[in-house]
Amino acid sequence: MTTRVTLIAPATTPSLRRARFDDGDSLDGAGAAEAGAAAEHVPAAGQVLTSPSTRCRETASALGLDAIQAAELAGLDVGRWRGRMLADVGGAEPAALARWLADPDAVPHGGASVRDLCERVGRWLERCGRTGGRTVAVVEPEVVRAVVVHVLDVPLAAFWRLDVPPLTATEVTGRSGRWNLRLGHPLGTASGR
Template sequence: MTSRVLLVSPAMSASLRQARFDDGGSLDDSGAARARAAAGSLPAAVRVLASPSVRCRETAAALGLDGVPVPELAGLDVGRWRGRSLEEVGAVEPEAVGRWLTDPACAPHGGESVEDLCERVTRWLADAQGVEGRTLAVVEPEVVRAAVVAALGLPTPVFWRLDVTPLAVTELSGRGGRWNLRLGRPPVAPEVH
């Protein structure tokens, strides 16, 4: 049995545009328009899921999907840094930010570590491999990163080397405890001007 997982990152929001840790805000107008323009462009799936964040649920809805929020697919819990930019946090807590960016087991913000996120997503992927057919999930960029790290058995520090653009699609196919990563799928829709 082959399982397929398509991970779609959320459309643009003010938080993403300002490089802020998710603050629970909505998509911005251009992000919502771009997601609506992509409605119908994704293949059918046996199940459609979403990170519980507002921007992921709104992206799913704009894509015409009825995504079921799944707690295991939540973005990284950054504790007291939520809603702040990395630059703002770095100005106040430079040593903490430095440790966080170099040690995947570190969580100076009081939330969860990158290592914890990767372990959570690894467990979810193991369960997803038991689902025949395609799973489509609109998830936070850090969940996409964690899934790629898990699927390819990469060292956790690689997490920071993976860039995920808005509305990008990452495709994994798995069988027998092994995942493959399909590269080269374009973002869901072209830019809306």
């Protein structure tokens, strides 16, 4: 039984444009418009999910999806860094930020580690692989990274080396234990079908 999982990164927000850790802000006007324009290019699915964040829920809505929030698809909890500018954290806590970016087990912010996120998302993907069918999920970029790390079975150090642009789709197909990966194509392009 083949499973198809299409992961869609959320549209832009003011936090994303300012390199600020997500603080629950809404999509900006351009992001909402781009998501609305891409709605016709989202594949039909038996299961439609979203990360619980505001930007993922609003992106799903703008795409015309009636998505169910899935706690296991929540983004990376950055603890006390939430809402702070990346540059400010780097200036105030350069060693802590460097450790966090280099060590997948580090949690200097008091949130969750990259390893914890990757393991949680990997377990979710393997459950999907046992059920078959198509799932579409609007998820945080770090969830897409975790899926790629899991599918390719690469070291966790690769996590921060993966860029996930807004409103791109990444697809994995196969079944639990054996996945194929199609990397982030923009929604609304001929190659995105």
